[in-house]
Amino acid sequence: MDRLIEITPLLYRALLETTLMVSISIFFAVLLGLPLGILLYVTANPLLYRIKPLNQFLGALTNVIRSFPFIILIVAIMPIATWLTNSSHGPVFASVALSLAAIPLFARLVETSFNGVDKGVIEASIAGGASLWLIITDVLIPEAKRGITQAITLTIITIVAFSATAGVVGGGGIGDLAIRYGYYRYDTVTMIATVVILIIIVQLIQIIGDYLSQREERN
Amino acid sequence: MAIEITDVSKEYFVKGKRIEALKKTTLSIREGEIFGLIGFSGAGKSTLLRLINLLEQPTTGSINVNGTDLEKLVGRDLRIKRQKIGMIFQQFNLIETKTVYQNIEFVLKASSYDKKKVPSRIEELLALVGLGDKMDNYPKNLSGGQKQRVGIARALANDPEVLLCDEATSALDPDTTKTILKLLKKINKELGITIVLITHEMEVIKEVADRVGVMTAGEIVEMDDVYAIFSHPEHEVTKGFVQDIYDFIIPPHIELNSESEVITIKFLNEHAEANYVNQLYRHFDCDISILNGRIEYIQDMPLGFLMLHIKGRQEEITRLKQFIDDSKGIERAEIYG
Numbered sequence: 001m002d003r004l005i006e007i008t009p010l011l012y013r014a015l016l017e018t019t020l021m022v023s024i025s026i027f028f029a030v031l032l033g034l035p036l037g038i039l040l041y042v043t044a045n046p047l048l049y050r051i052k053p054l055n056q057f058l059g060a061l062t063n064v065i066r067s068f069p070f071i072i073l074i075v076a077i078m079p080i081a082t083w084l085t086n087s088s089h090g091p092v093f094a095s096v097a098l099s100l101a102a103i104p105l106f107a108r109l110v111e112t113s114f115n116g117v118d119k120g121v122i123e124a125s126i127a128g129g130a131s132l133w134l135i136i137t138d139v140l141i142p143e144a145k146r147g148i149t150q151a152i153t154l155t156i157i158t159i160v161a162f163s164a165t166a167g168v169v170g171g172g173g174i175g176d177l178a179i180r181y182g183y184y185r186y187d188t189v190t191m192i193a194t195v196v197i198l199i200i201i202v203q204l205i206q207i208i209g210d211y212l213s214q215r216e217e218r219n
Numbered sequence: 220m221a222i223e224i225t226d227v228s229k230e231y232f233v234k235g236k237r238i239e240a241l242k243k244t245t246l247s248i249r250e251g252e253i254f255g256l257i258g259f260s261g262a263g264k265s266t267l268l269r270l271i272n273l274l275e276q277p278t279t280g281s282i283n284v285n286g287t288d289l290e291k292l293v294g295r296d297l298r299i300k301r302q303k304i305g306m307i308f309q310q311f312n313l314i315e316t317k318t319v320y321q322n323i324e325f326v327l328k329a330s331s332y333d334k335k336k337v338p339s340r341i342e343e344l345l346a347l348v349g350l351g352d353k354m355d356n357y358p359k360n361l362s363g364g365q366k367q368r369v370g371i372a373r374a375l376a377n378d379p380e381v382l383l384c385d386e387a388t389s390a391l392d393p394d395t396t397k398t399i400l401k402l403l404k405k406i407n408k409e410l411g412i413t414i415v416l417i418t419h420e421m422e423v424i425k426e427v428a429d430r431v432g433v434m435t436a437g438e439i440v441e442m443d444d445v446y447a448i449f450s451h452p453e454h455e456v457t458k459g460f461v462q463d464i465y466d467f468i469i470p471p472h473i474e475l476n477s478e479s480e481v482i483t484i485k486f487l488n489e490h491a492e493a494n495y496v497n498q499l500y501r502h503f504d505c506d507i508s509i510l511n512g513r514i515e516y517i518q519d520m521p522l523g524f525l526m527l528h529i530k531g532r533q534e535e536i537t538r539l540k541q542f543i544d545d546s547k548g549i550e551r552a553e554i555y556g
Binding site: 123142 | 305310313326328373
């Protein structure tokens with residue numbers, strides 16, 4: 001119990017770091033992953049704007065980034081991250097790699113939700129003379145909103161998991177604490193505390209995500 | 220002519236294999252008519268319909284809708300032209316996350332319709348299709364018939380010249396089908412919109428179409444006024460489609476020989492209501508009993524069938540057959556069943 005009180009400031013700090021990393025990364029994942037997902041879908045769909053070479057290029061790029069083991073990705077993009085954040089460590093620095101890993105993941109999940117949109121509805125929109133932009137904003141995104149909500153949930157949870165590795169560049173966070181104290185120092189109390197916190201975080205994100213996506217469904 | 224389809228064909232390549240969905244077809248659809256295309260699935264009727272708004276690109280040929288060559292249009296011009304070609308679908312294809320109102324608003328947005336006039340336009344459309352009170356409902360709370368009404372309102376929003384119906388009633392029950400067909404007829408009459416519909420049900424053709432093309436294996440094998448198709452089907456496929464009004468079966472207990480014959484008589488147009496049977500009784504020394512009979516009304520014109528069992532001397536029967544063959548408006552019918 002004493003040990004728990006002792007590590008509370010550490011846990012608190014780690015929680016803030018995790019929150020910071022996850023917030024930055026999910027922001028960029030949605031900001032850049034959504035357009036990428038749209039592009040992946042639109043360039044593959046013969047009804048919309050099929051450009052096979054562009055689609056293959058984007059698909060390959062997405063797959064390449066997703067193939068990297070995360071720890072290698074962090075190291076590989078260190079120069080870019082340094083240039084972008086003007087630092088060489090810390091949660092913001094780690095967020096560059098986290099965002100980079102989350103963007104293609106989110107893009108693929110978005111593409112999958114678009115694939116679930118009824119082709120007939122898209123066909124009807126085209127027959128009605130709607131522009132590509134109007135179809136994206138008024139048909140694709142609203143019709144896939146439930147899937148996109150679930151994609152955001154899944155991406156956040158994945159970022160939380162990835163962020164444990166962020167320790168190698170001093171990113172900190174709950175997962176990092178678990179590895180440094182719990183794993184390397186055999187500090188069982190910290191280990192259990194961090195794992196419990198991680199479980200709670202993941203559960204909360206999932207519950208909120210499910211609630212939001214079900215609210216979409218009810219409409 | 221509202222729609223001129225000239226030498227149009229459509230091929231697909233599936234895994235390197237060439238599939239001819241539509242053989243070279245030339246077809247004129249008149250302004251203001253309801254033109255039906257009937258065929259089994261895979262006959263190419265859906266492909267032909269989708270060429271009329273370029274949802275499918277033709278492999279060869281040209282498609283002219285009210286003076287515009289469609290296949291020459293791209294981008295914005297094509298979109299504007301499509302706004303003048305409404306389309307409704309078997310599965311309705313409404314945007315599930317939008318209300319009835321928003322679904323119609325969507326196509327008005329597509330045509331940059333005057334924003335101030337949008338609410339009154341939507342009200343007007345919903346009144347036309349009889350859904351004035353469902354404006355704020357989501358599609359999933361509507362019945363199939365109501366969904367199709369929304370589909371129709373959406374298709375009519377931008378005052379189209381042509382309405383394409385892709386198996387529009389195939390997902391509906393018979394009663395709802397009738398009401399939707401009535402609505403289509405009303406739209407055709409009141410708004411003067413040319414309608415092209417495809418279906419696999421002859422009932423639909425009988426109910427609404429003025430002319431019909433029968434399709435099989437990627438080509439139109441027979442085309443005529445609906446009445447003519449029903450009264451004188453030529454092609455085997457056509458006979459198959461109209462058979463349900465020719466489906467008289469000779470009762471098995473009746474003996475057939477030279478002095479006992481079964482003759483089915485087909486009455487055309489106004490002759491269907493005349494007193495031929497009376498004449499047969501009066502002029503021929505035969506026993507005539509009625510086995511079966513019906514009158515169908517196609518485009519409000521009667522088409523009658525009467526199956527008679529005739530017993531008498533052979534010469535008398537021959538004379539009776541000759542009388543039928545010589546009479547205007549009645550014929551001996553083949554039975555296709």
